[in-house]
Amino acid sequence: xxxxxxxxxxxxxxxxxxxxxxxxxxxxxxxxxxxxxxxxxxxxxxxxxxxxxxx
Numbered sequence: 903x904x905x906x907x908x909x910x911x912x913x914x915x916x917x918x919x920x921x922x923x924x925x926x927x928x929x930x931x932x933x934x935x936x937x938x939x940x941x942x943x944x945x946x947x948x949x950x951x952x953x954x955x956x957x
Contacts, residue, residue, distance in 0.1 A: 909930065909931060909932065910928045910929065910930055910931070911928065911929065911931065912926060912927075912928055913926075913927060913928070913929050913938060913955045913956070913957075914926055914955070914956045915927060915938065915940060915942070915953035915954065915955060915956070916953060916954060916956045917944050917946075917947075917951055917952075917953055918951060918952045918953065918954055919944055919947055919951045921944055921946040921947060922946075923944050923945065923946050924953075924956075925942060925953060929955070937954060937955040937957075938954070938955040939952055939953070939954050939955070940952070940953050941953070
């Protein structure tokens with residue numbers, strides 16, 4: 903029986919601005935096999951920046 907985490911692992915998104923702020927989310931490995939890059943709000947900078955998947 904397959905585990906729940908095999909297809910949708912938990913990934914940590916770290917800010918590319920260097921503030922150290924992170925978000926935690928899940929991703930679908932079948933649809934997004936490479937690293938995820940999402941533009942989200944960074945509260946330390948008070949504006950939106952790119953957040954990259956950290957492994």
